[in-house]
Amino acid sequence: MxxxxxxxxxxxxxxxxxxxxxxxxxxxxxxxxxxxxxxxxxxxxRGVDRPLTLPRHWRRNEDRLVKITLVEGGEVTGRIVASTEESATLDVDGDTREVLYADVAKALVQIEFNRKKKQNDSEDA
Known part of the structure; x- marks a missing residue:
C-alpha cells in the first residue's frame, strides 16, 4: 500500500x-x-478533519470557517480572511481579529453545508 x-x-x-x-x-x-x-x-x-497546525494549512483554508481553541482557554470561531507565517486574521461576526498561531491549542475547519454564496461567487464554485 x-x-x-x-x-x-x-x-x-x-x-x-x-x-x-x-x-x-x-x-x-x-x-x-x-x-x-x-x-x-x-x-x-489532507481533509478538513485534520487540525490546522502549520501556516500553509491556514493559507490553504482562507475563506473557510474555523473553530479555534486557545492555549489560555476559550474558543474563537471565525472565517479566515488572511494568514501569514505567524498569525491568521479572522472575520468574527463582522469584526476583524488577529490570532497568533502560538496562542492556538487546536484549530479545525468547520464544515458548512448551506453556506450562502457571495454575489461575486459563481454558481458552480
Missing amino acids: LRVAVDRDGGVTLDDVADATREIDRVLEESDVMGELPFTLEVTS
Missing part, C-alpha cells in the same frame, strides 16, 4: 487528485521502485 497526500495553497480539487494519481502511477510503472509485487496506490487530500 502506497499512500500519498497532496496539498497546496488554495486547496485541492478532485481533478488535482486525479492528475496526481495518474502522474504517480506513470512514474511508478516506469521504474522498479515498487518491485515486482502488486501494490495499491491511494492518493488523497
